[in-house]
Amino acid sequence: MSARKELEKRIAKEQTKLEGLRLEVGKLEQFILGLREALRFLPRSPENDQPDTKLRPGSDVANIRKVLLDAREPLHVRELLIGLGRDDTKERRSSIAGSLGSYARNSQIFVRTGPNTFGLLELLNHYEERNSVTEKNRDKKDVDEETWQMDDPFAAN
DSSP: OOHHHHHHHHHHHHHHHHHHHHHHHHHHHHHHHHHHHHHHTSOOOHHHHOSOOOOOTTSHHHHHHHHHHHHOSOEEHHHHHHHHTOOOOHHHHHHHHHHHHHHHHTTSSEEEEETTEEEEGGGHHHHHHHHHHHHHHHHHHHHHHHHHHHHOTTSOO
């Protein structure tokens, strides 16, 4: 076989490889587009939006965080104002609830656990554990009271 024919075969073979790679690149580009489209429908995670949300030292919100850390449980806005040593006025309650609500809506630092009641996102697992223990104790108490009432010979029928 001549050198020319060998080179032509080699060129044809490499072009076939190149076409296969181009098809592969096209498939990968389509796959990436699909992933980006799917990503648009998912909520943004707070870690991606603002990786380090910091509170200005000495601000009311930073002081509220300290109060909640000390309490280790969610507190109502009125209790937070007492913890700050501030007067309980409608304006202050609204201001604090608005500030904390903004953080809670963005899943940053604070979490809303009830109407005008806020806790710390970092203590969320602690709150859930505490509530499950409380519910178990409440269920046990209900069962004990029912048992006592059934065993009481003087209970009204």
